[in-house]
Amino acid sequence: MTIVAPNQPLTDDQVERIKADFPILQQQVNGRPLAYLDSGATAERPRQVLDAERRFLEHDNAAVHRGAHTLAALSTDAYEDARATVAGFVGAASPSEIVWTSNATDALNLVAYGIANASRGRGGADAERFRIGPGDEILVTEAEHHANLVPWQETALATGATLRWVPVDDQGCWTAADALAMITERTKVVAFAHVSNVTGMIAPVAEVVEAAHAHGALVVLDACQSAPHRPLDVQALDVDFAAFSGHKMLGPNGIGVLWGRSDLLNALPPFRTGGSMITTVTMEHTDFMPAPERFEAGTQPVSQAVALAEAVRYLQAIGMEQVRAHEEHLAQRMLDGLAAVPGISVVGPAAGVPRSGLVSFDVDGVHAHDVAQYLDAQGIAVRSGHHCAQPLHRRLGLTATSRASTYVYTTDEDVDRFVQAVSEIRGYFGAAGADA
Amino acid sequence: MNTLDSLYQQVILDHAKARHGDGELPDADASHFERNPTCGDEITVSVRLEPGSDRIAGLGWQGDGCSISMASASVLTDMAVGRTVPEFLALTEEFRTMMRSRGAGEPDEDVLEDLIAFHGVSKFVMRVKCGMLAWVAAEAAAREATAAR
Numbered sequence: 001m002t003i004v005a006p007n008q009p010l011t012d013d014q015v016e017r018i019k020a021d022f023p024i025l026q027q028q029v030n031g032r033p034l035a036y037l038d039s040g041a042t043a044e045r046p047r048q049v050l051d052a053e054r055r056f057l058e059h060d061n062a063a064v065h066r067g068a069h070t071l072a073a074l075s076t077d078a079y080e081d082a083r084a085t086v087a088g089f090v091g092a093a094s095p096s097e098i099v100w101t102s103n104a105t106d107a108l109n110l111v112a113y114g115i116a117n118a119s120r121g122r123g124g125a126d127a128e129r130f131r132i133g134p135g136d137e138i139l140v141t142e143a144e145h146h147a148n149l150v151p152w153q154e155t156a157l158a159t160g161a162t163l164r165w166v167p168v169d170d171q172g173c174w175t176a177a178d179a180l181a182m183i184t185e186r187t188k189v190v191a192f193a194h195v196s197n198v199t200g201m202i203a204p205v206a207e208v209v210e211a212a213h214a215h216g217a218l219v220v221l222d223a224c225q226s227a228p229h230r231p232l233d234v235q236a237l238d239v240d241f242a243a244f245s246g247h248k249m250l251g252p253n254g255i256g257v258l259w260g261r262s263d264l265l266n267a268l269p270p271f272r273t274g275g276s277m278i279t280t281v282t283m284e285h286t287d288f289m290p291a292p293e294r295f296e297a298g299t300q301p302v303s304q305a306v307a308l309a310e311a312v313r314y315l316q317a318i319g320m321e322q323v324r325a326h327e328e329h330l331a332q333r334m335l336d337g338l339a340a341v342p343g344i345s346v347v348g349p350a351a352g353v354p355r356s357g358l359v360s361f362d363v364d365g366v367h368a369h370d371v372a373q374y375l376d377a378q379g380i381a382v383r384s385g386h387h388c389a390q391p392l393h394r395r396l397g398l399t400a401t402s403r404a405s406t407y408v409y410t411t412d413e414d415v416d417r418f419v420q421a422v423s424e425i426r427g428y429f430g431a432a433g434a435d436a
Numbered sequence: 437m438n439t440l441d442s443l444y445q446q447v448i449l450d451h452a453k454a455r456h457g458d459g460e461l462p463d464a465d466a467s468h469f470e471r472n473p474t475c476g477d478e479i480t481v482s483v484r485l486e487p488g489s490d491r492i493a494g495l496g497w498q499g500d501g502c503s504i505s506m507a508s509a510s511v512l513t514d515m516a517v518g519r520t521v522p523e524f525l526a527l528t529e530e531f532r533t534m535m536r537s538r539g540a541g542e543p544d545e546d547v548l549e550d551l552i553a554f555h556g557v558s559k560f561v562m563r564v565k566c567g568m569l570a571w572v573a574a575e576a577a578a579r580e581a582t583a584a585r
């Protein structure tokens with residue numbers, strides 16, 4: 001892999017060189033070369049990331065922030081270097097604003113339950129800014145992934161606050177105006193996805209943040225589908241918290257990130273408690289460490305952090321602007337291809353409106369599971385189902401859709417094979433009006 | 437036969453379109469709802485027994501799902517009506533055994549009739565639930581209808 005020119009989509013040669021770094025993509029599935037179009041669910045990992053984790057485990061592995069032996073020091077350094085790398089990747093003001101979690105779901109729960117804990121009096125005067133109760137509102141959108149919906153339902157139930165949601169239109173999208181109409185002095189938290197995992201819609205972050213902050217509300221950004229795929233600068237976006245997962249960005253499972261503004265992180269009561277997050281413990285009372293350690297109870301996912309940092313360096317070597325440009329090119333190729341296939345309805349932003357590199361669609365007369373099965377027989381992996389967004393699908397009048405999602409290793413050929421296979425599906429299943 | 441065609445046998449594709457039993461069942465004795473949370477497929481199966489007997493007089497279902505689950509519900513309707521509840525429960529067990537076989541063995545066509553077409557589905561672990569969904573709902577509805585007697 002080589003560093004490429006800024007702001008240009010990747011060339012075919014560059015993509016082929018990137019793809020060559022991914023051992024898993026070099027295989028045949030069901031007798032055909034694998035076309036992996038399910039990176040929105042989990043991304044594959046390059047050799048460099050696999051090697052970094054193995055190298056660490058073969059040479060440096062030990063428990064961090066405890067013990068005085070050499071490996072403990074090496075591990076602690078690697079672990080904290082990884083934190084600094086991720087901090088740089090998202091534009092954090094300091095590494096201490098990066099909290100390791102097990103994944104984005106865990107990160108969002110950390111904030112939601114931290115607010116619930118503050119609301120029942122935990123965290124003292126510092127946590128006053130997080131306290132919510134009856135009459136207050138938590139605002140989400142109808143398009144949210146369950147991970148950014150269910151924790152807020154629970155927090156609303158625990159605190160007596162009201163959960164409200166920005167409605168979506170017939171394409172599953174919402175606008176800044178829709179959100180602004182619902183942000184009032186009662187709004188205390190606004191939580192939404194930067195990029196929708198179903199529609200690929202890119203949220204109007206700046207407008208929502210401005211309105212939320214003008215009313216004193218906190219903004220929690222689900223960055224699961226943005227951090228891996230486009231430049232992310234949390235300070236420029238001016239959000240208060242952002243969450244994302246390692247496994248969606250070429251990194252390992254079992255590690256995710258919560259970024260938060262340091263003044264907020266240091267005031268938020270912890271969600272999980274135990275070892276590694278305390279200063280003084282007596283039988284009656286415990287004092288917590290400042291962020292990020294106060295949220296990192298228990299033994300740490302060290303090799304995962306090391307490997308995630310390597311994934312970040314891999315992405316940085318390509319350049320996040322190039323990743324974005326490459327995926328937007330692929331999405332457009334998919335949309336153009338599918339537009340020529342009868343009986344295909346794509347959900348998400350209208351033509352010409354920017355979207356991320358994923359496309360969810362309905363095949364008239366054929367269920368999403370059958371679509372995915374047909375594609376799988378040709379070695380093409382797509383996601384089928386409700387993509388952990390049941391309310392959105394209910395609003396669209398669909399129980400399930402199929403989703404093709406791209407990444408740095410996705411080639412034009414992958415997309416073309418996908419479009420060709422989709423064009424055969426209605427005929428195979430004998431859908432009404434299809435050419436048999 | 438290629439792998440895909442062994443899954444989507446013609447009997448399954450035909451039943452997925454014909455959908456025998458699709459619709460509300462008047463005067464049902466019991467209904468049961470089942471949902472596959474991983475894919476969102478859902479079905480409500482209703483059962484009516486003959487008066488004074490445990491013989492299934494009518495079966496209807498309303499649902500939405502993939503061709504495997506819809507075809508399975510259609511075959512269910514054909515095969516359940518006319519059997520007593522114990523006969524139907526025994527048939528369900530036979531079907532379940534075949535669906536859990538991962539493609540092994542030689543299922544008894546005399547017993548399973550059109551259900552034999554689902555033998556190929558058992559090789560696709562991710563789709564076994566699709567094939568069983570309507571039957572699990574019918575099993576519960578039949579038991580409930582009997583218990584209500």
